[in-house]
Amino acid sequence: MSTNIQRPIYMDYAATTPVDPRVAEKMVQYLTPDGEFGNPASRSHPYGWNAEAAVEDARKQIADLINANPKEIVFTSGATESDNLAIKGVAHFYAKKGKHIVTSKTEHKAVLDSCRQLEREGFEVTYLDPEPNGLIDLAKLEAALREDTILVSIMHVNNELGVIQDIAAIGELTRPRGILFHVDAAQSAGKTEIDLSTMKVDLMSFSAHKIYGPKGIGALFVRRKPRVRLEAQMHGGGHERGMRSGTLATHQIVGMGEAFRIARAELEKDRAHITRLRDRLYDGVKDLEEVYINGDMAQGVPNVLNISFNFVEGESLIMSLKDIAVSSGSACTSASLEPSYVLRALGRNDELAHSSIRFSIGRFTTEEEIDHAISHVRKAIAKLRELSPLWDMYKEGIDLSQVKWAAH
């Protein structure tokens, strides 16, 4: 047990992860002049052939994690681009068939903003409300499907809450209706099982930097049987069977492949380790009063623990926790002071939404770090509540919802 914990303690794995040293080592082989730096599209020399071979090996490693055919993997610059490609690519290709799309209010911005762009182009989008625990009610989803629905997009694991949607069941609703089903799996790959030989998912987005791979590389699974077509969004030399042009970044792809290989080999081990630590963290704070879990621990990945501490303002809490790197809401939206749209979609009132912290842990998190975090959090909560007039009122038994606040 080391006493040299890296400070701050990193508990923001859902925002990004460190590159696994094994992944970095593999990548460096493709970054040096002695290594394989060729353009994989160069057909005329071994520099190109070796680079191409490495790319194809990585493609297989990714396909193996999700039980797909390597030919169904299209490399992109990340999950954001994959989401854009899937949603816009399908919408534009199948626009004559229909112009209705169904998604949820808790999707990542890459999905929501792509949908909003399509709305500007004349498509109609239904944004489903989640249940209070973040899960989508399948009956409500089914009720939203129409004759002119061409696409459903529901993320597998939510980045803020960690809840796992039943994508297998959703696929059973969409496939018989001839509706394409896209799943953003950026937060689920390597954390929970994905079997595309049984799940009726047509398109699936992946990110490397969420599972110990490098930033700037991702993939989109595009099913071949039954065949899914899409309009390419990036045109050029026709790479990736015409679905995504642009020189392939060999070192990035090799890194992603290695990260996925490790994830497949170590999924059980990682999950057991992270579950144990998540339980430890939760046990360390659950006895504090007015603590609420956002999400659903039973139906969520253990990597994410999203907690609201009532009567404590979220930004103040984060500032008090300066020795722990966490986030309130998602990284993408943390620049603004708006409360998380995901928590708002759950029906959390503004106060609780503002007082939430997302702890997201991972492969390299240690028990010692958890214990330090617990200790910091408890101290910070105690101090902030001591200073909080709302906490005083609560302790006195005043029902805050009945208070008439006077303006000064």
Next chain:
Amino acid sequence: MFDSATHGDPGVVYLDNNATTALDQRVLAAMLPYLQAQYGNPSSGHRLGRQARAAVDRARQQVAALVGVHPSQVVFTSGGTEANNLALKGVAQRHSPGLMASSVVEHSSVLAPLAALQGAGWELARLSVDADGRLLEESLQAALARKPVLLALMAANNETGIVYNTGPVAQQARDAGAVVLVDAVQAAGKLPLDFATSGAHLMSLSAHKIYGPKGIGALVVDKAVDMAPLVHGGGHEKGRRAGTENVAAIVGFGRAAELAAAELEARRRRVGELREHLESRLVAELPGVAIFGQRAERLPNTSFFALPGLDGETLLMTLDQSGIAVSSGSACGTGDVEPSHVLMAMGVEPGLARSAIRASLGKDTTRDEVDRFVDCLKAQAQALQGLGAMACAVSG
């Protein structure tokens, strides 16, 4: 500064730098921390995130300095292809379909998006070139008279190396009300580039052509240009390009840009001399050799030539077997056996075009490697012509 060529097997000679370049060791050194301890997401508020953000900001300044702009004008993309796609489609989205103009010798990452736009109702005006690859004035004027929304002209061609003086063309295009895209992917790092002088409203750049990593590029923008984003979600790059920043690659791009700016003159001079040496040997020792674009100003590193009667693809294979890496035309287009669209546009006879070989020298290419290439070429040419000379063996 000039490391001896360490790429791969010491017996192998890499002369395909327009396809891609080896990562400079100094660039790798700058990147490594961002593949290891410095893994923060720049959008995160905590210290690790802020450090990543600072690294991105520094790199943005370095890329901006390469072309003489303010950092806020640099939009990072996943490469040159995406930068061109963003420029063309981003501008198109802000207009109802009209006319787009481009030269016929543009890279596929410009021509293919234009073809896609054509499918969506846009018209294309093509600026033709003469036998020397130079833009035909009548062609340009005819296009401008039709008031194109956008005009795309590359700063230098990847196959022939021919340099296009975009400034005067851009000025005329601007006068006609067009937005100007200058694809500077091949020119950057080989020639001095100045955004203002180029006349561009939009300029594309790519890291892996200047000894930086693959997977990162930039679109340099005149902020007055109305351009829609292509990748939505999260608002990164001031709403111009969403997605978690590839910090390591961005840092690498910045360092590569910094080195390119600092070493530009020295690289240019050195590689220019080597190319001259290469071509004087070709002319002296390979009778009948045709060098494309020789009469035009060219990038200092590129030699695109043909040995009449010899099939280019076959020659490539035999050269490769002897340890020489070159190409015929662009990397992207390989896999099909069509002759180069650039040579076709220059009116080169298809048979000759099929004999084309492109040698693109790098900053670390040695004179010895150039000599070995020509020696091998001679041997292969003779062998293929059935004159019985021994195929060359490149020994270590």
